[in-house]
Amino acid sequence: MFRDAALVAGKDLRLELRSRVGVAQVAPFALLMLILFAFALDPDRAVLQRATAGLYWVAVLFSALLAIQRAFAVESDEGVRDALRLSGLDPAGIFLGKVAAIAIQLLVLEVLLLGGVVVLYNAEPSGFALLVPTCLSATLGLAAAGCIYGVLAAGLRVKETILPLLLLPVLAPVLIAATQAFEAALGGATGEGWRWLGLLLVFAAAYVALGFGTFGLLLEES
Amino acid sequence: MVASTSSPGTRILGVAVGAGLAVLLLFALVLSPADAVQEETVRMFYVHVPTALIAFTAFFVTVGASVGYLVRRTEWWDIVAGASAEMGAVLLVATLVSGALWGRVTWGVYWTWDARLTLTALLFVLVLGYLAVRRLPLERGQRSRVSAVVGLLLAPTTIACHYATTWWRTLHQSQTVTTTDAKLDGLMLFTFALGMIVFGLLYGWLMIHRFRILWLENRVEDLSLDAAIADRLREAQPDAPRTSPTLTGSGIPGATG
Numbered sequence: 001m002f003r004d005a006a007l008v009a010g011k012d013l014r015l016e017l018r019s020r021v022g023v024a025q026v027a028p029f030a031l032l033m034l035i036l037f038a039f040a041l042d043p044d045r046a047v048l049q050r051a052t053a054g055l056y057w058v059a060v061l062f063s064a065l066l067a068i069q070r071a072f073a074v075e076s077d078e079g080v081r082d083a084l085r086l087s088g089l090d091p092a093g094i095f096l097g098k099v100a101a102i103a104i105q106l107l108v109l110e111v112l113l114l115g116g117v118v119v120l121y122n123a124e125p126s127g128f129a130l131l132v133p134t135c136l137s138a139t140l141g142l143a144a145a146g147c148i149y150g151v152l153a154a155g156l157r158v159k160e161t162i163l164p165l166l167l168l169p170v171l172a173p174v175l176i177a178a179t180q181a182f183e184a185a186l187g188g189a190t191g192e193g194w195r196w197l198g199l200l201l202v203f204a205a206a207y208v209a210l211g212f213g214t215f216g217l218l219l220e221e222s
Numbered sequence: 223m224v225a226s227t228s229s230p231g232t233r234i235l236g237v238a239v240g241a242g243l244a245v246l247l248l249f250a251l252v253l254s255p256a257d258a259v260q261e262e263t264v265r266m267f268y269v270h271v272p273t274a275l276i277a278f279t280a281f282f283v284t285v286g287a288s289v290g291y292l293v294r295r296t297e298w299w300d301i302v303a304g305a306s307a308e309m310g311a312v313l314l315v316a317t318l319v320s321g322a323l324w325g326r327v328t329w330g331v332y333w334t335w336d337a338r339l340t341l342t343a344l345l346f347v348l349v350l351g352y353l354a355v356r357r358l359p360l361e362r363g364q365r366s367r368v369s370a371v372v373g374l375l376l377a378p379t380t381i382a383c384h385y386a387t388t389w390w391r392t393l394h395q396s397q398t399v400t401t402t403d404a405k406l407d408g409l410m411l412f413t414f415a416l417g418m419i420v421f422g423l424l425y426g427w428l429m430i431h432r433f434r435i436l437w438l439e440n441r442v443e444d445l446s447l448d449a450a451i452a453d454r455l456r457e458a459q460p461d462a463p464r465t466s467p468t469l470t471g472s473g474i475p476g477a478t479g
Contacts, residue, residue: 156358156360157358162351162354165350166348166351166355170375176340214374217367
């Protein structure tokens with residue numbers, strides 16, 4: 001299973017590396033969002049600084065939506081998903097591989113966005129002991145839930161519109177918990193943050209488990 | 223004959239629901255006393271809490287029926303899941319509206335972002351997503367399977383929403399009724415129980431009708447599919463007259479050849 005996962009993740013990451021869609025489109029889109037937030041909230045440093053954590057995770061969430069859509073769009077051409085179904089790879093392995101590939105892309109994006117909020121919003125990153133596990137667990141949860149809904153929507157004709165409707169409410173707890181933990185880390189008061197980190201871990205574990213159980217079925221349907 | 227989804231049983235149930243709602247209004251608005259703390263606003267509670275609890279029950283039925291569908295793969299489970307989600311959505315709207323009105327009077331705002339309310343809003347959006355999936359233009363078997371998985375994924379939010387006031391310290395009232403040191407006055411408790419029964423019956427009544435309608439919709443879908451197939455088959459025979467697809471052409475003459 002883990003060998004299958006590594007194969008799928010390697011394939012997806014190589015595809016992204018060669019097509020450069022992530023670098024050329026998704027990352028600039030995320031940075032653009034940071035700039036637009038600044039316009040919307042008036043370039044008032046105090047407001048931006050207070051809202052940094054929330055804006056950061058909203059930017060991650062919307063970029064994740066693009067990354068997830070992309071991860072399944074690359075397989076909708078030329079019957080690649082049929083090939084994947086027929087390949088004899090373990091569905092749980094395919095799921096883990098896709099989750100890993102999406103998570104790695106998102107982590108790179110998060111580092112980039114962190115640079116963005118430091119430069120644009122004047123945030124001062126601190127509390128790395130909390131910041132790093134928060135990002136890791138939130139990303140795992142995003143990728144796992146995203147993969148379940150991504151493959152579900154992939155086979156549908158209305159996939160572009162149904163995916164955000166289904167996925168965003170599911171991801172709302174991640175947004176809430178990640179924002180709180182992130183804020184605690186940035187503010188230096190990590191006490192409250194650990195509890196939110198716990199929620200993120202539970203969410204990630206729940207959706208990884210759900211994906212293990214349902215991905216095979218959903219892949220057959222897509 | 224007027225086509226109808228009612229039967230003697232549902233007619234009795236419908237009358238009972240109508241009468242029950244009238245009696246509930248009488249008790250809730252006139253006979254039950256005003257609360258010592260909440261005063262007259264407590265009357266909203268006789269609609270708010272029963273609709274909320276029945277809505278949660280409806281979503282649990284959807285989750286259960288989704289599991290049932292994934293195990294048994296029969297149309298029955300699929301339709302139960304869909305009908306229950308629709309009824310739950312309607313009842314949840316009633317909960318949200320009554321809660322918002324109550325909140326305006328008591329808290330001074332229609333809406334506040336505490337855990338209970340936020341989760342309820344999320345649950346509502348999730349259910350709208352589920353209902354959107356059920357309307358996707360797919361082959362029925364595929365639609366049922368996809369809906370069942372989406373329905374199953376309603377479970378975590380429904381559970382979290384139901385226990386929100388127990389798990390988090392929120393502005394929203396905690397569960398007044400099930401706690402042992404209930405401070406409910408006898409008549410108030412009766413009115414509340416009546417509300418539960420009436421809204422439970424309302425849910426059951428509408429469920430039966432909705433189930434029958436969805437079942438018939440599936441039959442109509444089958445018939446139009448049969449008609450379309452019959453038409454294509456006739457097209458293949460050049461001397462046969464062409465007919466437009468109608469719902470009456472369920473038989474497939476010469477289809478065996």
